[in-house]
Amino acid sequence: MRPVAKLAVGPEDFPFRDHVHGHVDEELAARVAADPGGLPWHAPAS
Numbered sequence: 001m002r003p004v005a006k007l008a009v010g011p012e013d014f015p016f017r018d019h020v021h022g023h024v025d026e027e028l029a030a031r032v033a034a035d036p037g038g039l040p041w042h043a044p045a046s
Helices: 025-034
Strands: none
Touching: none
């Protein structure tokens, strides 16, 4: 299959990239168990 187009992209093309973060599965499971209605369960940014 041949590409139809080749686009140049950079970090500035993803305005919400600063809002994406990872998590530790065990930590997240503990937060969910402690407060099932507490969405979002990630730690607040400091």
